[in-house]
Amino acid sequence: MAELSGYFIGLMSGTSLDGIDAVIVRLDSEATAAEQSTRLELIDSISQPLPTELRQQILQLTQPGDNEIELLGQVDVAFSRLQAEIVNQLLQQSGIKPEQIRAIGSHGQTLRHRPEQPIPFTLQVGDPNTLAEATGICVVADVRRRDLAAGGQGAPLVPAFHAQLFRHPEHQRAIVNIGGMANVTLLPADASSPVIGYDTGPGNVLLDSWIQRHQQQPFDRNGDWAGSGRCDQQLLQQLLSLDYFRQPAPKSTGREQFNIDWLDQQLSLQSLSLRPEDVQATLLEFSARTIADALQQHQPGPSQLFVCGGGAHNQLLMLRLQNLLPKITLSSTATLGLEPDWVEACAFAWLAQRCLAQLPGNLPAVTGARGERILGGIYPA
Ligand SMILES: Nc1ncnc2c1ncn2[C@@H]1O[C@H](COP(=O)(O)OP(=O)(O)OP(=O)(O)O)[C@@H](O)[C@H]1O
Ligand SMILES: [Mg+2]
Incomplete structure (x- = not known):
């Protein structure tokens, strides 16, 4: 088991499309399968509204429409650049260096969530490659799709x-x-x-x-x-x-x-x-x-x-x-002890830790997946 105490960043941007929430948390080292509780300290946080144009484009992509692939490709990268800006701002504000952060857990922005279809899928944008490149920090992203592939809803996590x-x-x-x-x-x-x-x-x-x-x-x-x-x-x-x-x-x-x-x-x-x-x-x-x-x-x-x-x-x-x-x-x-605005972003920092520790992040009883799964892909620093 990797030694995994340290700082993690969580990035959350939900269905309200109000903006991106970012937190730095310190998570305790003992992440074991048997562990019943996690020690979490919220170090710093920041929230940024989405620029109007990007918000409009995302909204457009939540419904079927024209020219979707071109727009999807652009929004994927534009969104991750914004995520990177927010992370860098958060680091500056907290005085913590990128090398001190173990990983960023990024939810991304959901465009479609269709777990009930004959071919179920869920789609989040926010390119983790761009985010890793622009911050110099390891990124854990795409946390929903493994649960879906295992027969689950991919949500809620x-x-x-x-x-x-x-x-x-x-x-x-x-x-x-x-x-x-x-x-x-x-x-x-x-x-x-x-x-x-x-x-x-x-x-x-x-x-x-x-x-x-x-x-x-x-x-x-x-x-x-x-x-x-x-x-x-x-x-x-x-x-x-x-x-x-x-x-x-x-x-x-x-x-x-x-x-x-x-x-x-x-x-x-x-x-x-x-x-x-x-x-x-x-x-x-x-x-x-x-x-x-x-x-x-x-x-x-x-x-x-x-x-x-x-x-x-x-x-x-x-x-x-x-x-x-x-x-x-x-x-x-x-x-x-945890302000209501930051709970979700903290959850994604925790999911990043679970992924790096090779521990499951889902609860099959909740999502309906066939079993526990390690969630997310790792994009190294
Ligand atoms: N003072 C307030 N009064 C009423 N509603 C508020 C207030 N502050 C925030 N909200 C509501 O909270 C919403 C944002 O909530 P939040 O960021 O938790 O949602 P989200 O980004 O969609 O996350 P989720 O992934 O949980 O769906 C705003 O769009 C607004 O409706
Ligand atoms: Mg929000």
């Missing part, structure tokens, strides 16, 4: 990390990441019980798209705009009737399912036209309900819920979640 970091021997805990999509991780107190984890459905993605269209704001700060409207029960019930919510896990989803065109179709089935703020209020309730319903499906249910991802800052969403789950103590992962 973070529950394994949540289990390493946040499991408690006495409390049933749940972690909910509210990014573009939302995913839950249930961490039974009993170490012999399997961890459960899957995507519950939309997190912020529909809220973001709707406010961008009607208010020209990137997102609904604190849920204020949603709070000015009223949830429409008929629309809510219609959204909740989607098959996805009744499908058993393992399951994962993305912009292929939850996007503004889908929302427009749903709205066109409504007999009355709703005020935009009422639609926003309904979308907020939709995210809260699908998360809460998922958590209530499992027995014994969690007694503690910790939220991470940008949605943790949406006060109205947090309030609705707490109201729907009155018996559960709700807080953000900051209570556990």
Whole structure:
């Protein structure tokens, strides 16, 4: 087993397309298969919005369209150059040298995630060769596709990390990441019980798209705009009737399912036209309900819920979640010592360590893969 304590960088850019999050963490040396917990110290972090043009191009590539291969090739490299700039900025800001970093764990930017097709695939861009070349640091990338090749969903991958970091021997805990999509991780107190984890459905993605269209704001700060409207029960019930919510896990989803065109179709089935703020209020309730319903499906249910991802800052969403789950103590992962904005990026730093240590990164019970697999490809410094 390689000696693998040291600094790792994690790079995360999720379905919200809000930007790239980067962290430097220090991970402890004892990465063994039997290990039940990881020691992680967050050293420094940075977040950069995506430039408008690149964001537009990525958005374009998430839907079928013209000239895809040419655009894909360009976005792949352009995105990794931006990743490299952010890494170099982070290094400068922290005073840590590239040689001190063992590896960068790069998620890349998902363009398509289609685990349910007859020929399933998931596609992330962000060329690891360019990133390694421009930073001088070893890169671990392409972490989803091995799990998919082994019959899994390739997602969500973070529950394994949540289990390493946040499991408690006495409390049933749940972690909910509210990014573009939302995913839950249930961490039974009993170490012999399997961890459960899957995507519950939309997190912020529909809220973001709707406010961008009607208010020209990137997102609904604190849920204020949603709070000015009223949830429409008929629309809510219609959204909740989607098959996805009744499908058993393992399951994962993305912009292929939850996007503004889908929302427009749903709205066109409504007999009355709703005020935009009422639609926003309904979308907020939709995210809260699908998360809460998922958590209530499992027995014994969690007694503690910790939220991470940008949605943790949406006060109205947090309030609705707490109201729907009155018996559960709700807080953000900051209570556990890790700020909600950096959990996902830390998970990718950890996945890089797992890959270098030749240890599995997936939880087959979560992704549905045939077995544990070492995830990712290594692009040496
Ligand atoms: N103060 C806030 N009020 C309301 N929403 C917020 C606030 N801050 C962030 N958000 C929401 O969080 C989103 C970004 O969250 P995050 O970066 O966790 O998502 P992501 O990049 O899509 O990650 P994931 O991979 O988990 O999908 C923003 O698009 C916005 O909707
Ligand atoms: Mg983000």
